[in-house]
Amino acid sequence: MLQIENLRASIGGKEILRGVNLEVHAGEVHAVMGPNGSGKSTLAQVLAGRESYDVTGKVLYEGEDLLALSPEERAAAGVFLAFQYPVEIPGVGNLYFVRTALNSLRRQQGLDELDAIDFLSLAKERMRLVEMDESFMGRSVNEGFSGGEKKRNEIFQMAVLEPKLAILDETDSGLDIDALRVVAQGVNALRSEGRAMLVITHYQRLLDYIVPDVVHVFADGQIVRSGDKDLALELEQHGYADLEQRATLASAAAPVVGATS
Amino acid sequence: MTTTATTASPRGLAGLEPALNGHQPGWLGGIRRAGLEWVAEHGFPTLGDEDWKYTRVGPILDVPFQPAVGGMKHRLSASAIDGLAGDLGGTRLVFANGYFAPELSTLMALPEGTTVTSLASVLAGDAERLEPFLARPLSSQHHAFTALNAALAEDGAFIQIPPDATIAAPIHLVFVSDAGASPLVSSPRSVVHAGARSQATIVETHVGSGGVYLTNAVTEVILEDGAQVQHYKVQDEADTAFHLAALHVRPGRDSSFSTHALALGAAIARHEVWVKLEAAGAEVTLNGLYLPDGNQHHDNPTLIEHVAPRCTSRQLYKGVLGGHGRGVFNGHIVVGPDALGTDASQTNKNLLLSDTAEVDTRPRLEILTDDVRCTHGAAVGQLDEEAVFYLRSRGVPHQQARGVLTYAFAGEMLQLIGVGPLRSRVESKVAERLNREDTDRETFR
Ligand SMILES: Nc1ncnc2c1ncn2[C@@H]1O[C@H](COP(=O)(O)OP(=O)(O)OP(=O)(O)O)[C@@H](O)[C@H]1O
Ligand SMILES: [Mg+2]
Numbered sequence: 001m002l003q004i005e006n007l008r009a010s011i012g013g014k015e016i017l018r019g020v021n022l023e024v025h026a027g028e029v030h031a032v033m034g035p036n037g038s039g040k041s042t043l044a045q046v047l048a049g050r051e052s053y054d055v056t057g058k059v060l061y062e063g064e065d066l067l068a069l070s071p072e073e074r075a076a077a078g079v080f081l082a083f084q085y086p087v088e089i090p091g092v093g094n095l096y097f098v099r100t101a102l103n104s105l106r107r108q109q110g111l112d113e114l115d116a117i118d119f120l121s122l123a124k125e126r127m128r129l130v131e132m133d134e135s136f137m138g139r140s141v142n143e144g145f146s147g148g149e150k151k152r153n154e155i156f157q158m159a160v161l162e163p164k165l166a167i168l169d170e171t172d173s174g175l176d177i178d179a180l181r182v183v184a185q186g187v188n189a190l191r192s193e194g195r196a197m198l199v200i201t202h203y204q205r206l207l208d209y210i211v212p213d214v215v216h217v218f219a220d221g222q223i224v225r226s227g228d229k230d231l232a233l234e235l236e237q238h239g240y241a242d243l244e245q246r247a248t249l250a251s252a253a254a255p256v257v258g259a260t261s
Numbered sequence: 262m263t264t265t266a267t268t269a270s271p272r273g274l275a276g277l278e279p280a281l282n283g284h285q286p287g288w289l290g291g292i293r294r295a296g297l298e299w300v301a302e303h304g305f306p307t308l309g310d311e312d313w314k315y316t317r318v319g320p321i322l323d324v325p326f327q328p329a330v331g332g333m334k335h336r337l338s339a340s341a342i343d344g345l346a347g348d349l350g351g352t353r354l355v356f357a358n359g360y361f362a363p364e365l366s367t368l369m370a371l372p373e374g375t376t377v378t379s380l381a382s383v384l385a386g387d388a389e390r391l392e393p394f395l396a397r398p399l400s401s402q403h404h405a406f407t408a409l410n411a412a413l414a415e416d417g418a419f420i421q422i423p424p425d426a427t428i429a430a431p432i433h434l435v436f437v438s439d440a441g442a443s444p445l446v447s448s449p450r451s452v453v454h455a456g457a458r459s460q461a462t463i464v465e466t467h468v469g470s471g472g473v474y475l476t477n478a479v480t481e482v483i484l485e486d487g488a489q490v491q492h493y494k495v496q497d498e499a500d501t502a503f504h505l506a507a508l509h510v511r512p513g514r515d516s517s518f519s520t521h522a523l524a525l526g527a528a529i530a531r532h533e534v535w536v537k538l539e540a541a542g543a544e545v546t547l548n549g550l551y552l553p554d555g556n557q558h559h560d561n562p563t564l565i566e567h568v569a570p571r572c573t574s575r576q577l578y579k580g581v582l583g584g585h586g587r588g589v590f591n592g593h594i595v596v597g598p599d600a601l602g603t604d605a606s607q608t609n610k611n612l613l614l615s616d617t618a619e620v621d622t623r624p625r626l627e628i629l630t631d632d633v634r635c636t637h638g639a640a641v642g643q644l645d646e647e648a649v650f651y652l653r654s655r656g657v658p659h660q661q662a663r664g665v666l667t668y669a670f671a672g673e674m675l676q677l678i679g680v681g682p683l684r685s686r687v688e689s690k691v692a693e694r695l696n697r698e699d700t701d702r703e704t705f706r
Pocket of ligand 1: 011012014016034035036037038039040041042043084
């Protein structure tokens with residue numbers, strides 16, 4: 001479903017992704033862990049189509065060149081990013097926002113738009129799934145939401161939009177135990193043969209609820225190690241220090257074009 | 262001074278003279294003469310004038326305008342007015358090229374003692390009643406255009422509400438211009454006199470069916486003690502038109518006045534609001550939304566003079582500027598030495614949609630006493646790119662995402678409109694405007 005080859009991204013001359021290689025098949029859940037500032041969010045944003053980076057490399061999504069698509073086209077093709085820091089949008093009602101999004105997707109997919117009534121019943125059902133109070137629907141998007149409420153709102157949107165490839169960027173950060181369970185429930189409800197997920201997290205705890213098929217360790221703009229779910233446990237015990245050393249070794253060994261040192 | 266119909270002057274506005282047909286009370290003749298003399302003496306404003314710093318009137322002065330005259334033919338119907346200005350459900354007075362058009366107007370039952378009529382009809386029948394409103398000497402706040410209005414105005418709305426009366430439905434004043442082939446200037450003059458503790462809502466809509474014309478309007482609102490007046494002004498003139506307007510407000514003790522100005526149309530528009538707070542405890546709210554696009558110019562000067570103690574003034578103006586549009590907010594608050602306990606706030610926020618749009622925002626505060634609370638702030642920004650990306654990542658196309666966010670910025674002002682049918686009308690006008698911008702404006706990269 002997703003094939004990433006030697007993906008590099010830089011901003012203001014600073015290279016943040018330094019050759020990412022990753023393959024995700026339909027039906028799989030991949031977890032990405034790694035130290036602060038290692039580039040996990042950058043990877044997520046680049047996949048969603050953020051335009052502020054200079055990007056090179058190859059990303060195939062269902063066999064198509066993902067990097068050639070605009071963010072909205074990627075969304076229409078089924079890519080969804082749950083933001084690490086969901087954006088507050090004063091003056092735009094939450095429900096209106098999600099309905100506009102769903103209908104934009106449907107239009108791009110050649111489907112009829114949902115009318116207000118059909119949309120409302122769908123939205124209510126999905127709100128129940130993520131145990132979200134209806135009072136959040138009349139408020140402006142994320143405005144004044146607590147950290148955990150914002151994350152829950154991301155999962156609500158995901159549940160309405162039903163993406164094929166969901167990228168969750170630290171959706172578990174800042175969640176209390178109940179919220180964590182709810183978010184995991186939302187994610188697991190969406191898990192299916194035809195879908196894949198990339199779950200960025202700092203906590204092994206989330207992976208007790210969402211059991212990953214593969215765990216990757218991200219360091220210094222690259223995936224430095226991959227393994228099964230036990231790798232997450234190992235990280236919990238030993239931390240990243242040991243792995244970062246390997247990353248340095250790996251990049252020193254790799255022939256980097258234009259490198260002077 | 263001529264007493265027959267005026268001819269167009271090769272000197273444009275500067276050469277216009279009143280077209281009077283003989284019958285007018287002496288005091289009115291004096292006002293008209295004083296207006297013309299004022300223009301002759303002071304001339305038209307230039308960029309050197311503090312209050313006209315950002316608005317060039319040259320393009321207006323160059324046009325060989327003819328003054329509109331009463332009884333001119335127009336091609337309008339009541340249903341055309343519905344389309345242009347909307348039906349708000351209450352009394353509607355329509356003025357074609359500045360003159361009352363009874364055949365296009367709708368009069369509803371109003372509380373006893375209420376007068377809602379045309380200025381011309383009062384001048385013809387009971388002119389003395391107008392003298393206290395019109396016969397005030399030209400003040401320091403005059404400029405050539407208000408002076409010219411004093412000289413040329415023959416019609417407009419006259420609204421007088423008796424003490425304690427409440428008028429629930431909005432009174433809609435529609436000024437529609439239909440210029441035809443030659444440039445036309447209309448000079449409506451309206452007076453609203455709200456009796457003690459009375460309540461009313463007045464909506465002014467200025468529209469045009471095309472052609473080159475100038476609306477040079479003056480509206481005066483006098484509130485007696487405890488009166489409550491809500492005023493709305495929709496400037497939706499033809500894009501080829503010029504619109505210069507002055508709203509002068511004199512609030513009585515403990516009265517409350519609010520005005521919402523929406524600027525959509527005209528090539529050059531200037532809507533000034535001047536409030537003189539001479540009675541204690543009055544509250545005024547000035548709200549404004551201006552949306553210049555293309556090559557439009559929208560200027561919004563305000564002057565609030567706090568003379569009496571314990572008055573409150575609130576101002577919130579927002580601008581959305583696209584294309585080569587230019588906006589001005591020039592807000593001036595003066596708190597005099599006796600205005601103890603004044604509470605004044607002023608906020609101006611602007612959203613630039615293109616890198617060729619421009620805005621000048623200039624809040625000015627002059628405080629001549631202690632014991633006041635005054636705040637002011639101004640902001641100019643662009644769309645939040647984080648928010649644009651958030652919407653796009655959810656599937657909303659780029660231009661639509663920008664439109665949604667722009668509308669949200671303007672929406673705060675639209676929600677303040679208390680007249681339901683007016684709000685929905687204005688909401689769809691603004692949405693339509695912002696969508697149009699989506700397709701043809703230059704955008705930031
Ligand atoms: N606009 C920018 N200009 C300069 N540096 C940037 C910019 N955006 C991101 N970076 C840098 O890129 C690096 C990677 O950031 P990123 O947000 O991808 O890290 P992360 O792995 O998600 O970290 P965390 O675990 O803290 O969320 C950081 O060092 C960050 O400071
Ligand atoms: Mg991050």
